[in-house]
Amino acid sequence: MEEGLEDTLKAPINPLPKPLPSPTKLTAGQERRLVDYVEEKLLEIHRGFKKRNMPSSTVPTLSSFLTALHPIFSLILLIPPVDPSSTLRTTLLLRLTGYVLDCIPAYALVPDTAHSLDDILVHVLDWLTELDQAWVAVLAGQQWDPVSHVGLDVAAPGRVPSQTDRTRLNSMVVNGKDALDDWLGEAGLDVDVREGFSGTFWRTLGALAPSKVDVDASMAMQNSCNI
Numbered sequence: 001m002e003e004g005l006e007d008t009l010k011a012p013i014n015p016l017p018k019p020l021p022s023p024t025k026l027t028a029g030q031e032r033r034l035v036d037y038v039e040e041k042l043l044e045i046h047r048g049f050k051k052r053n054m055p056s057s058t059v060p061t062l063s064s065f066l067t068a069l070h071p072i073f074s075l076i077l078l079i080p081p082v083d084p085s086s087t088l089r090t091t092l093l094l095r096l097t098g099y100v101l102d103c104i105p106a107y108a109l110v111p112d113t114a115h116s117l118d119d120i121l122v123h124v125l126d127w128l129t130e131l132d133q134a135w136v137a138v139l140a141g142q143q144w145d146p147v148s149h150v151g152l153d154v155a156a157p158g159r160v161p162s163q164t165d166r167t168r169l170n171s172m173v174v175n176g177k178d179a180l181d182d183w184l185g186e187a188g189l190d191v192d193v194r195e196g197f198s199g200t201f202w203r204t205l206g207a208l209a210p211s212k213v214d215v216d217a218s219m220a221m222q223n224s225c226n227i
Contacts, residue, residue, distance in 0.1 A: 023080035023143060023154060031088055034079070038092055041072050042099070049103055062107035063115050066127050069100060077134055077144040086141065086158030090165055093138060097131065097169070101176030105183035121193065128200045135169065135204040170208050173201045 026034065045068050048058035052065070059065040073096055079089035104124060111117050130149055137144050137151025141160045145152050161169070177200060184194045 023082060025080055025082045025158075026085045026088075031085065034075075035088070035092075038072055038076065042095075045069060045072075049106075052107065061112040061115070062104065062109070063112065063120055063123050065103065065107065066100075066123055069096070070127070072096065073131070073134075074146055077137075077146065080158075081138070081141050081143050081154060082156070082158040084158075086160070090138060090161045093134065094165060094168060094172070097135075097176075098172050100127070100131070101172060101179065105179045109183065109187035109189070125197065125200070132201045132203045135201075136207050139166070139204070139207045166208055169204070173204055177201060 045059060045065070048060075048068070049065060051057040052060055054060075059068050076089060076092045076096060079085050079092070081089065109117070109120065111120070115123070133149050133151075134144060139161060140151055141154075141157030142151030143154050177198065180197055180200070181194055184197060
């Protein structure tokens with residue numbers, strides 16, 4: 001396995017900075033415009049996704065799909081973690097999470113004209129790692145730092161995800177990890193690569209149910225560092 005993938009798996013999480021003042025909530029009009037924009041962009045990407053095997057597709061490769069989706073991901077994370085905006089952030093991020101986990105395995109895991117197989121694996125893992133870190137911030141009611149990719153404590157955080165949302169997220173992650181493992185297996189990749197990907201979302205799962213997954217998460221992280 002090339003150094004890029006190994007470095008990604010071994011990269012530590014930066015320590016959390018000091019708490020920030022509470023951010024300003026979005027107005028009702030701003031929230032409506034944001035939702036409309038996200039819906040429009042997701043629909044645009046999905047049209048390209050459905051035509052991914054055709055020359056006219058705007059996202060014919062997995063890397064192009066992830067690249068196109070990332071600005072929407074980043075925009076959702078900029079929603080301030082104060083009521084009522086915090087609920088919107090959770091809702092949109094749940095939708096994005098389910099969508100990306102459904103779509104990744106739909107692409108053939110093969111090199112494209114611009115990326116080697118290792119490049120693609122690194123891109124997927126980087127994307128999922130950032131998503132994992134983002135969910136830790138959202139679950140804690142933190143503000144997202146797009147530079148350091150960590151959550152920042154705020155003086156008066158808003159509503160954290162409800163138990164229903166947490167249950168939905170847990171189901172998405174568990175099912176998504178199973179689908180990714182099947183996808184990697186069908187591509188004939190080595191066991192060490194599959195074990196490395198088994199460490200995805202260990203932070204999120206730990207935040208969702210610390211007492212249940214601490215040991216499993218630690219083992220998964222150890223496996224991921226062996227690639």
